[in-house]
Amino acid sequence: MALATRERILEAAGGTLSRNPNASLDQIAVEARVGRATVFRHFESRAGLLKALAGRAIAETDRATRLAAADARTATDALRLITQAVVGAGESFRFLDSAAELYDEPEIVEAYQRQMSELADLVEATRREGFIRPDLPTAWVVASIDGLIWAACRAVGDGELGVVQAQDLVWETIADGLSTEGAREDRDAE
Amino acid sequence: MALATRERILEAAGGTLSRNPNASLDQIAVEARVGRATVFRHFESRAGLLKALAGRAIAETDRATRLAAADARTATDALRLITQAVVGAGESFRFLDSAAELYDEPEIVEAYQRQMSELADLVEATRREGFIRPDLPTAWVVASIDGLIWAACRAVGDGELGVVQAQDLVWETIADGLSTEGAREDRDAE
DNA sequence: CATCGACGAGACTTTAGCGTCTCATTCAGG
């Protein structure tokens, strides 16, 4: 039971915080159908809960990265798998909008920077495969991917797109952009 | 003087809140080199300050939209001008990360939805000009543009890119995506 | 010089939310 309760609290916290970034522990406890005291039995403090939640998101991303590295034959394919995995797990990340406090947690900040740096390395690798345009700064490529993933998660959360649809669209947009000016001319030979 | 003070408070609030989404009125007052009481002389409450700040951002966007409509010969060009104007004014928008409270302000929500709907209309217009790929849902196009603008503002704020550079990259990415797969073959005739 | 409005400083009250603690209840295992 203990584990189930802890999990239920984390789940509720993720959901509630993604809807209302400043939700109180009261609201989270209610959402989790749990007494507020129980939240403190499982987590040291509000910061501890946030930290656990962030740790979960980081672990999930790491897992997706490992799977992608195992399955993909090219860096480009790995980038695609990771991107789509993160969009799929988007609900686990939306709470981060609110989590300015997490910038005070060295562990979390470090893990986040590590993942960003891994992403940058992966982007470099895809660049060597000829996937990424050589004239784009890596910082911008990483930022764009981040922004598009965020947009996709938002669109899914708002019910504007389905998860699978969003996963496909993110990758298409990364690869080809939004305009007809290039990609589609290749494909459709207009 | 009254106007200058009010403006200084708004400026400080935008800056402080973009760095720390949960900044107190104390911090904002200090940043504005103003007594905390003076903040209340100019704004009814914290919510009032936030609302004024949001109103400012909305007005700035409307202004950019009007200018773009006046200057641009095509919808595509208008979309470019608006996108780049918003990136240029990005500092006025970053505080919105923190402003979950604003969802309770009908005026602001309505104005935001109106702007999003105007953007959607503009996207439709560029689609008729053959700019946007016909197979992409408008909701996704709007969301992507939003995401890329957000990414650009973040990159500028973090010092990773210059403003002009970010403005160009956003538009390039919207138009051509990140990959070599289409656009660059057109341009460089590889 | 007198006046008046804007301001800074800071005391004060109130409220929301965090974190602690206690106690009764429930439920599973022996």
Add this chain to the structure above:
DNA sequence: CCTGAATGAGACGCTAAAGTCTCGTCGATG
């Protein structure tokens, strides 16, 4: 049936921050 661990309910104290109020100062204006 007995025991102990996990929980729910809720009281309690504490702090940060919002919002109010007063008073003294400064500076522009007549």
